[in-house]
Amino acid sequence: MASTHPAISAAGLAKRFGNRPVLRGLDLELGWGSVLALFGPNGAGKTTLLRTLAGLTRHSGGALRIAGLDIAGRRADARHLVGVVMHQTFLYDDLTVAENLRFYARMHGLGATAAERAASAAGALGLDAVMNARVRTLSNGMQKRAALARAVLHRPPLLLLDEPETGLDQDAMLALEQLLARHREAGGSAIVTTHGVEQGLRIADRAAIIHNGRIAYDAPADASDADDFRRLYAEHTGASL
Numbered sequence: 001m002a003s004t005h006p007a008i009s010a011a012g013l014a015k016r017f018g019n020r021p022v023l024r025g026l027d028l029e030l031g032w033g034s035v036l037a038l039f040g041p042n043g044a045g046k047t048t049l050l051r052t053l054a055g056l057t058r059h060s061g062g063a064l065r066i067a068g069l070d071i072a073g074r075r076a077d078a079r080h081l082v083g084v085v086m087h088q089t090f091l092y093d094d095l096t097v098a099e100n101l102r103f104y105a106r107m108h109g110l111g112a113t114a115a116e117r118a119a120s121a122a123g124a125l126g127l128d129a130v131m132n133a134r135v136r137t138l139s140n141g142m143q144k145r146a147a148l149a150r151a152v153l154h155r156p157p158l159l160l161l162d163e164p165e166t167g168l169d170q171d172a173m174l175a176l177e178q179l180l181a182r183h184r185e186a187g188g189s190a191i192v193t194t195h196g197v198e199q200g201l202r203i204a205d206r207a208a209i210i211h212n213g214r215i216a217y218d219a220p221a222d223a224s225d226a227d228d229f230r231r232l233y234a235e236h237t238g239a240s241l
Contacts, residue, residue, distance in 0.1 A: 005068030007189040014061035022048045024213035035190045037200035040210035046193040050160045054084045083151035085161045093136035108154035121153035140167040159190035197226045
């Protein structure tokens, strides 16, 4: 655990792109040792929320703290507490997997432990056989595995994963679920956006729905089964899962 403060505390969070509002006064608090599965229609604000929480884009209004750090004033410090997987991998295509992971380990100040951390993260995601392959030669699924390894190698207490299941095969999905379980058991927290109801409710202890830039529903993941959750989703969004 990085702090006695909540992992995430957002109040009235707003994000606009020009005159177009995407996040509209969103409120969210996530404690430590919790995994939140976040559902919502395309365009509801899921990716923008994760990018804002990760410090990849600046919010337009409201307050946002990561582990008690005001991200507006301590963005760099907050970003070291976060591991991010977005639709883009943030990997260098012409470097090997090993070179990418060692580079990011050094960027996080891991120093002499960089190679060890890179190997550990790669092993957890089943990347041992492709460590010397250039990223551009890998399948989409293997690139996603490498991106997940990049996100966790500095052992951040907060993970932000945007549809991480995309492109993963069954073995990789199992590795991801095990990774999240270990992360949570160690006191870490995560937000995982997904369209997979059964998987989302399985990996998380909380489930939320974002619609029109606000959290429309937030409850324990075991408060409903998959069919009930689909009905709730339709009620809140007017769409289906």
